[in-house]
């Protein structure tokens with residue numbers, strides 16, 4: 001059964017550790033409860049927002065005047081082996097650390113690059129998360145969605161994904177199937193740890209943040225441009241351009257969402273004035 005809490009501080013659910021309150025909030029444990037929560041929000045005539053682990057997200061300081069539905073307790077995952085291939089089916093709320101831990105234990109390759117991305121599978125698919133030359137849609141075979149009151153299975157070929165965009169706006173991701181490959185435990189673990197080492201060396205993981213703020217492409221590497229313009233260390237309120245990685249903004253203490261948005265704005269303006277490049281934020285804002 002879905003239980004709604006009221007006035008839940010969103011800073012407890014977002015990796016940036018800031019933002020206002022959700023008018024209503026619930027944590028669902030499975031697909032049925034997720035759909036029930038959406039129906040409940042509609043019955044209450046409230047908008048709703050599906051939240052993963054909040055690692056790519058800001059909530060306005062004024063809060064969210066609707067129902068926030070957290071998927072992080074949806075933890076079903078199953079694996080089926082076909083010779084060298086392994087098919088993994090998992091709920092939207094399963095986090096990438098848990099998936100990676102299981103894949104290492106069972107010696108299954110494919111997602112090592114994602115070890116250290118702190119989100120859920122649903123969030124990763126919605127964002128088409130990627131790193132070190134890979135992205136999640138390379139491995140997705142289908143996504144089960146809830147759309148216009150119906151559950152539907154979308155094969156990868158029918159999904160219009162692109163860089164950091166899963167092409168599923170307006171659709172609720174329930175679960176997904178991924179095709180991976182058998183390997184040796186040691187090989188998988190070693191690869192995962194080498195990616196994690198790179199993250200620890202290059203990312204400001206000791207402060208609340210939400211990963212890269214701006215999208216990159218083959219031509220534009222935002223962190224390099226921001227660094228060249230001398231913007232590392234620039235502070236607005238409690239928000240600071242990381243000195244360790246210029247593509248990250250960190251919350252150095254009591255940052256408001258407005259501080260972070262003002263800093264994003266400032267960076268965009270400085271970069272545009274100097275280069276005529278319009279940096280596009282990767283981070284989402286709850287609306």
Ligand SMILES: Cc1cc2nc3c(=O)[nH]c(=O)nc-3n(C[C@H](O)[C@H](O)[C@H](O)COP(=O)(O)OP(=O)(O)OC[C@H]3O[C@@H](n4cnc5c(N)ncnc54)[C@H](O)[C@@H]3O)c2cc1C
Nearest residue numbers: 052053054055056092119120122123124129130131173211
């Ligand atoms: C330290 C750090 C490092 C990071 N490194 C990377 C990286 O290397 N590569 C990368 O791509 N990202 C990275 N990120 C960003 C982030 O972790 C990913 O985008 C992640 O996939 C987001 O997942 P989430 O569960 O936190 O989604 P959330 O932040 O909760 O949500 C993001 C968006 O997805 C939507 N969403 C979530 N679940 C569902 C669902 N079930 N159905 C429909 N919509 C849904 C939300 O509504 C929201 O619009 C990093 C973040 C941090 C903090």
